[in-house]
Amino acid sequence: MRRQRILALVKKEFITVRRDFSFALNIFILPLIMLVIYGYGIRFDIQYLPTVVWDLSQTPQSRDLVEKFFASGYFRAAGMVDGYGQIEERFDKGKAKLALVFPTEFGSRLARGEKTAVQILVDGSDNNTATLAVGYASGIVRGYQADLVVGKLVQKGIRLPFETPVLTEESRMWYNPELKSVNFIVPGIIVVIMSMMGTVMTAMAIVGEKERGTFEQVAASPLSGMEFLVGKIAPYILLALVDMILIVAAGYLLFQVPIKGSFALLFLFALLFVSVTTGLGLWVSSVSDSLQGAMTLAFLVTLLPSILLSGFIFPIENFPAALKALTYLNPGRYFIEALRGIYLKGVGISVLWPQAAFLSLLGASLLGLTLLRFKKRLA
Amino acid sequence: MGITIEARNLVRRFGVFTAVDGVSFAVQEGEIFGFLGPNGAGKSTTIKMLCGILAPTSGELWVGGVDVRTYPEEAKHRIGYMSQKFSLYEDLTVWENIEFYAGIYRLPKESKGGWMEKMLALSGLEEEKHRLAGDLPGGYKQRLALGCALLHDPPIIFLDEPTAGVDPISRRNFWELIAQMAGKGKTIFVTTHYMDEAEHCDRLALINNGKIVAAGTPTQLKERQTGVLLEVATLQPIRAFALVRRELPETNPALFGSLLHVSLSDRAAMEERLLELFKNENITVDSMSAISFSLEDVFCQVMGPGGTVGV
Numbered sequence A: 001m002r003r004q005r006i007l008a009l010v011k012k013e014f015i016t017v018r019r020d021f022s023f024a025l026n027i028f029i030l031p032l033i034m035l036v037i038y039g040y041g042i043r044f045d046i047q048y049l050p051t052v053v054w055d056l057s058q059t060p061q062s063r064d065l066v067e068k069f070f071a072s073g074y075f076r077a078a079g080m081v082d083g084y085g086q087i088e089e090r091f092d093k094g095k096a097k098l099a100l101v102f103p104t105e106f107g108s109r110l111a112r113g114e115k116t117a118v119q120i121l122v123d124g125s126d127n128n129t130a131t132l133a134v135g136y137a138s139g140i141v142r143g144y145q146a147d148l149v150v151g152k153l154v155q156k157g158i159r160l161p162f163e164t165p166v167l168t169e170e171s172r173m174w175y176n177p178e179l180k181s182v183n184f185i186v187p188g189i190i191v192v193i194m195s196m197m198g199t200v201m202t203a204m205a206i207v208g209e210k211e212r213g214t215f216e217q218v219a220a221s222p223l224s225g226m227e228f229l230v231g232k233i234a235p236y237i238l239l240a241l242v243d244m245i246l247i248v249a250a251g252y253l254l255f256q257v258p259i260k261g262s263f264a265l266l267f268l269f270a271l272l273f274v275s276v277t278t279g280l281g282l283w284v285s286s287v288s289d290s291l292q293g294a295m296t297l298a299f300l301v302t303l304l305p306s307i308l309l310s311g312f313i314f315p316i317e318n319f320p321a322a323l324k325a326l327t328y329l330n331p332g333r334y335f336i337e338a339l340r341g342i343y344l345k346g347v348g349i350s351v352l353w354p355q356a357a358f359l360s361l362l363g364a365s366l367l368g369l370t371l372l373r374f375k376k377r378l379a
Numbered sequence B: 001m002g003i004t005i006e007a008r009n010l011v012r013r014f015g016v017f018t019a020v021d022g023v024s025f026a027v028q029e030g031e032i033f034g035f036l037g038p039n040g041a042g043k044s045t046t047i048k049m050l051c052g053i054l055a056p057t058s059g060e061l062w063v064g065g066v067d068v069r070t071y072p073e074e075a076k077h078r079i080g081y082m083s084q085k086f087s088l089y090e091d092l093t094v095w096e097n098i099e100f101y102a103g104i105y106r107l108p109k110e111s112k113g114g115w116m117e118k119m120l121a122l123s124g125l126e127e128e129k130h131r132l133a134g135d136l137p138g139g140y141k142q143r144l145a146l147g148c149a150l151l152h153d154p155p156i157i158f159l160d161e162p163t164a165g166v167d168p169i170s171r172r173n174f175w176e177l178i179a180q181m182a183g184k185g186k187t188i189f190v191t192t193h194y195m196d197e198a199e200h201c202d203r204l205a206l207i208n209n210g211k212i213v214a215a216g217t218p219t220q221l222k223e224r225q226t227g228v229l230l231e232v233a234t235l236q237p238i239r240a241f242a243l244v245r246r247e248l249p250e251t252n253p254a255l256f257g258s259l260l261h262v263s264l265s266d267r268a269a270m271e272e273r274l275l276e277l278f279k280n281e282n283i284t285v286d287s288m289s290a291i292s293f294s295l296e297d298v299f300c301q302v303m304g305p306g307g308t309v310g311v
């Protein structure tokens, strides 16, 4: 390996990147666009969910419960309705996500101390929101029930032998107390962007040389296959790291997402991860002979696993066993775990060493395999 | 002066198709060796194997005294390669391309700048130094490719159709350059379609369908032709050509502009037959005379149905 040759390649690659507008777009603009779209667009937490009420009972009890809903901050009034048809219409138009239906006898039965129910309807088309909404709603109902019990006791003149034992439900999210989804999204975007940079860019840079024919001239020079690959991937490793810093900085400046843990550890994991993704890029370049094919394959092996199978959007715990097993092969999974650990919990290598070990293993085997396989020949 | 490029029974297959089929030749040091053949003959495939960028299916090859298959990197130090299709970076400027290859060939720091300037001057691209290679006209691209191929001062130079699509003046300058380099003792292996260029070569090999069908100096090739070459002037050359090709294919008819060339093994018997044919078809012959073979005639002869000249 000769330094002079690798430097010549790296310099050339940077000139190419600088001249190609689409490269610049991919490297600097895309991560920011993704961050803004996901940051503002995806909400795992719920706030002021539009809620309609169909109150057949028209009693103080029902009004009481409705008030509790709107006071919680999770739901906001989106009007009264009259019938299921109207609820469906509001759901369809997106005017409401939740509906509370009080039966005619709601108030009177409660007053008599009999069993009754409030029906909660949720627009299930947004699965994440729906699950959270149901959770919060039942929490509010349980709280209301507790209030009723205490009220009843007081009413009957039963004095409790201790201070008001009002049991309120309070679910607390650890590590992300405000339940800000941006805090989850920033690590996710780092994973997606870095795997795209590493894999897609590397694959395209190498297949591009073959497709344009420039590889032929390089192949006729004494440059070794190893030198060629190192010189080709080094720039993209660097750019992927720059991207990571960009996202970290933008996450902090735009969404106030701080890093609890150590920067050095973050960098170490980034380096490990990008060595896996560039290895994947090399593999893609070795099996595809057109830019089009390389691009498709590269997107397939990066975008899909890094978004869907990494735990970025769907929690891995909920996966069926087979899919769960598959995620062990997904480098994105380890990186996202590490990132969330460092970002949100501030944990160190003593906790994250298994992730580091798995990433190293994946990276070493992928890079090793492709470097050995690569022949500096046309066919 | 020894042999510096040698191929023995070189074969390259692509699937079931044999592009190069048992080619053998030897090139002397300091020679301009021409590889002549029609499209798809296997010229580029051969040159790529010699440059170590395409693995031969079988056969042996040495370049600069090195076995290319076992020590490709060693061989690559000794060669300069100019491919048929422009293969420098179109998104880099002229100077950046030169700089890139100066780095790849690890030119020593002290002499690097000087060599780069020298190659820029040799390519005649001083004015275009900061233009993108992709924006250069065809002839300039070729000169840049030659400059980059010569950057590390290799003793052996492979040129794959270096003047295809270049204007006649640039072509002449190019060949002057090639002659100069040969004069300095460099070995040049060049493929071409142009007969006038073939005349500049010290020795030639004619290749067709992956096989060498004739080889020798241009003079030898011409002298080896047997029989007589007749040049027929007529007002209906195309009809005449079609007719002869149908009726007397063994004469290897070929059109040169509006003149028809036919080669006759037995002039006395054949000439009469030919005239009779023309007469029957109402083709008026203005003149008919014996001429000496040109390389182009040799080429048509060898590539035609008639076949092969002693190799």
Ligand SMILES: Nc1ncnc2c1ncn2[C@@H]1O[C@H](COP(=O)(O)OP(=O)(O)OP(=O)(O)O)[C@@H](O)[C@H]1O
Pocket: A379, B014, B017, B019, B037, B038, B039, B040, B041, B042, B043, B044, B045, B046, B084
């Ligand atoms: N990679 C390949 N795969 C399949 N066939 C190939 C490949 N490369 C070349 N060939 C075939 O081999 C034959 C010889 O090709 P080659 O490029 O060597 O011809 P050539 O003599 O250089 O022709 P030209 O004058 O057109 O450049 C052609 O028929 C070509 O189609």
Ligand SMILES: [Mg+2]
Pocket: B043, B044, B045, B084, B160, B161
């Ligand atoms: Mg060719």
